[in-house]
Amino acid sequence: MIAREPIHLIINADDYGYYPCISQGILDAVSLGAVTATGIMANSPDLKIQLEWLNSVKDLDLGVHLNLTFRQPLTATMADKLAHWNGYFPNAYLITGMILAGKISIQDVRSEWSAQIEACQGQKLQFLNSHEHIHMLPVLFPLTLELARKYAIPYVRLTQAEWLTPFGISALVRNTLLQAMQAINKPRLNIKTPLFLGLSQSGKLDFNYLETIFSKLKPGKHYELMCHPGRFNASEISDPKLISYHDWDGELALLQSQEIHALYKKFGIRLSHYQ
Secondary structure (H helix, E strand, C coil), X not given: CCCCCCEEEEEEEEEECCCHHHHHHHHHHHHCCCCCEEEECCCCCCHHHHHXXXXXXXXXXXXXXXXXXXXXXXXXXXXXXXXXXXXXXXXXXXXXXXXXXXXXXXHXXXXXXXXXXXXXXXXXXXXXXXXXXHHHCCCCHHHHHHHHHHCCCCEECCCCCCCCCCCCHHXXXXXXXXXXXXXXXXXXXXXXXXXXXXXXXXXXXXXXHHHHHHCCCCCCCEEEEEECCCCCCCCCCCCHHHHHHCCHHHHHHHHHCHHHHHHHHHHCEEECCCC
């Protein structure tokens, strides 16, 4: 009997550096072998100490979670462009409008994202992705590939729409936009990248969702599951929108559970890395 090839799955925790409690939760998951990669938010005010925390774990792929939608930028030029918001990034819709209108230039973004990557250069970086998938904008995706080449970062996330039913109007709009951006960006991607999973339940992964998507995976293929584990601390996180969107502790518990390991065994999934 010929053994079936395993399914290779990277468990990639977004938002390392978001808040200290989130980073600590990610590190807890890594230490138990539940997470194999994480993307660093380089404009974290606690970046230096949180980079030092990474020394406590092994077998973790690191990348940069490029950011244009949360907290303050690292470059003065970008901060000047955001004077209307007191030097803070606005939401994804507003920043997208400013980029498309030319109020923020591609060079402005190039300088900001270069600074974010360089802030993490003490680490061996394996991938680039972005907060709220902003790098998928067709005007920014070529820049992301350019920066990956410049800094010798081998992988770039290609976020993909996920048409799991049922879905509401907001999911329909999101998927339609992402599918269009994916169609434009994919031909530009001249490097291999794992197939992307996790969009439908972003922020609140649950067992039923994972069982559904795992049943569709193909042996021998490489996939990346986006996740958001952490340890919520009310003294650090007070924004009600963030709290309503995420179930950090729930995802952390799920990724460490016996139930998820049973799913891995059932579907022939092997936790993997980018290399």
